[in-house]
Amino acid sequence: MDVIDLSTSGLPVLADRGMAVPQYDRETLVPRIVHIGVGGFHRSHLAMYVDRLAAGGDDWAICGLCLLPGDAAIVDALRAQDHLYTLTMKTAAARSSTVIGSIVDVVHAPTDDEPAVERLARSDTAIVSLTVTEAGYDDTDRNRRTFDLIAAAIERRLDRGLGGVTVLSCDNLPGNGDAARRCVLAACDRRSPGLAARVEVSCTFPNSMVDRITPVTTDDDRRALLDDFGLRDRWPVVAEPFCQWVVEDRFAAGRPDIASVGAILSDDVHAWERYKLRLLNAAHSAIAYLAALVPYTYVDEVLADPDFANFLERLLLDEAVPSLDPIDGHPPEDYVATVLDRFANAGVRDQIARLCVDGTAKMPRFLFPIVSDRLANGGSVERCATAVAGWARYLAVVPEADQAPDAAADRVRRLASAAREDPGAFVDERAGFPPDLAASAEFREAFVDAFRRLDAGGPRAAIG
Numbered sequence: 235m236d237v238i239d240l241s242t243s244g245l246p247v248l249a250d251r252g253m254a255v256p257q258y259d260r261e262t263l264v265p266r267i268v269h270i271g272v273g274g275f276h277r278s279h280l281a282m283y284v285d286r287l288a289a290g291g292d293d294w295a296i297c298g299l300c301l302l303p304g305d306a307a308i309v310d311a312l313r314a315q316d317h318l319y320t321l322t323m324k325t326a327a328a329r330s331s332t333v334i335g336s337i338v339d340v341v342h343a344p345t346d347d348e349p350a351v352e353r354l355a356r357s358d359t360a361i362v363s364l365t366v367t368e369a370g371y372d373d374t375d376r377n378r379r380t381f382d383l384i385a386a387a388i389e390r391r392l393d394r395g396l397g398g399v400t401v402l403s404c405d406n407l408p409g410n411g412d413a414a415r416r417c418v419l420a421a422c423d424r425r426s427p428g429l430a431a432r433v434e435v436s437c438t439f440p441n442s443m444v445d446r447i448t449p450v451t452t453d454d455d456r457r458a459l460l461d462d463f464g465l466r467d468r469w470p471v472v473a474e475p476f477c478q479w480v481v482e483d484r485f486a487a488g489r490p491d492i493a494s495v496g497a498i499l500s501d502d503v504h505a506w507e508r509y510k511l512r513l514l515n516a517a518h519s520a521i522a523y524l525a526a527l528v529p530y531t532y533v534d535e536v537l538a539d540p541d542f543a544n545f546l547e548r549l550l551l552d553e554a555v556p557s558l559d560p561i562d563g564h565p566p567e568d569y570v571a572t573v574l575d576r577f578a579n580a581g582v583r584d585q586i587a588r589l590c591v592d593g594t595a596k597m598p599r600f601l602f603p604i605v606s607d608r609l610a611n612g613g614s615v616e617r618c619a620t621a622v623a624g625w626a627r628y629l630a631v632v633p634e635a636d637q638a639p640d641a642a643a644d645r646v647r648r649l650a651s652a653a654r655e656d657p658g659a660f661v662d663e664r665a666g667f668p669p670d671l672a673a674s675a676e677f678r679e680a681f682v683d684a685f686r687r688l689d690a691g692g693p694r695a696a697i698g
């Protein structure tokens with residue numbers, strides 16, 4: 235089999251080799267969605283939904299907007315292959331690959347604001363979507379730029395007599411639309427008096443729950459495409475088959491018929507989002523650091539370990555589930571079973587190291603709310619405390635160069651080091667604990683006990 239590079243002209247060859255490829259005319263698509271943060275998840279999720287829409291005859295498409303210097307690699311990769319890429323869905327038994335055609339342009343604006351603002355302000359932009367990570371909504375200079383650009387673009391649109399846009403966060407955080415709204419309105423206040431009020435009446439910020447486990451792309455993923463299809467794709471995406479998107483139907487400038495391709499339009503996104511953040515994301519953060527200390531490399535290895543599987547199941551059923559309001563017809567226990575099943579998928583090879591990234595942004599959003607609820611309403615916090623102790627021990631003992639990136643970890647790392655002498659020192663508001671956790675003798679005691687067990691016997695002793 236000849237090796238070909240991914241490009242529009244190669245699509246017929248790939249179709250002959252059995253790969254699903256776009257059958258629609260990409261030239262006629264209109265990039266009404268401008269997406270900031272063209273990482274793996276955007277390409278496994280929103281871009282896939284938009285690809286399905288195009289396959290059904292819709293003309294919506296996506297322009298990627300990359301704002302960080304480090305985005306040069308993805309920009310180059312996409313440009314070199316006509317913005318096409320492969321999405322491979324994997325289980326232990328099978329994998330299936332599709333070429334996704336819904337991204338039709340990409341703008342890289344790491345330093346110069348004007349190309350970004352002008353692209354966002356264009357008359358055909360209807361949705362500005364975001365996957366800029368949880369930490370991307372914290373108030374830092376780098377993050378401010380993202381929202382300053384959006385505010386500048388909306389102002390330009392309104393001054394030109396164009397309407398507002400929908401700002402659609404697809405990040406994992408409680409009330410992601412509300413968080414995006416707060417960041418955009420703060421940027422408006424920084425920019426000009428009165429702009430925030432104009433944005434409030436012209437733009438919308440739907441909340442959404444987004445879900446598809448999407449590991450970091452590896453060279454093995456690239457090699458598999460070469461072996462199976464003779465295809466060289468510079469930056470393919472792999473994901474699990476499961477995919478979910480629940481979103482509020484508040485779109486200021488129109489939307490495609492996303493329900494027709496599987497999205498759920500709902501007024502009750504918060505209930506779904508809580509299920510997901512407290513049962514799936516919290517579970518990821520709960521095992522991440524303990525597993526890294528073993529060390530395990532992949533999530534499925536952790537689930538194949540009966541001690542870890544039992545620890546996680548008990549944490550979810552005994553501590554996380556009681557903190558949730560059940561959704562009619564969708565018992566949380568069923569959701570837990572699905573999550574455990576998805577984590578056990580030995581085909582997807584999701585990396586523990588990926589889950590360890592940005593713990594300071596994720597612990598307060600995923601795991602601490604469960605503990606807060608337990609402290610307020612009664613019930614054990616022992617397993618959540620063990621998970622947090624795993625995080626502290628990881629920060630204290632894993633050499634910094636080997637730790638997963640976490641831009642805000644310096645202070646927390648110092649507290650974790652201090653915890654080796656005095657474990658209780660870690661449970662401090664400076665480590666991101668909310669006041670109720672920091673002040674709770676019950677939580678502190680459970681944490682200290684778990685930290686000591688970890689110190690004495692490692693992760694297995696702590697989770698037993």
Ligand SMILES: NC(=O)c1ccc[n+]([C@@H]2O[C@H](COP(=O)([O-])OP(=O)(O)OC[C@H]3O[C@@H](n4cnc5c(N)ncnc54)[C@H](O)[C@@H]3O)[C@@H](O)[C@H]2O)c1
Nearest residue numbers: 271272273274275302365366367368370405406446447448
């Ligand atoms: N990977 C998943 O399984 C998954 C599933 C559901 C939701 N998500 C959400 O998507 C986010 C991104 O995940 P990913 O797997 O695509 O990660 P990724 O590292 O592959 O991509 C993130 C992209 O966002 C850009 N980015 C990061 N911070 C930014 C900032 N402050 N401003 C502008 N751009 C920024 C990066 O340059 C990169 O292109 C997650 O943090 C999460 O909120 C991910």
Ligand SMILES: O=P(O)(O)OC[C@@H](O)[C@@H](O)[C@H](O)[C@H](O)CO
Nearest residue numbers: 406444445446447448515518589
């Ligand atoms: O993507 P993050 O960094 O918010 O969290 C890590 C994982 O929990 C997350 O990516 C899940 O895999 C995802 O949310 C599944 O939909």
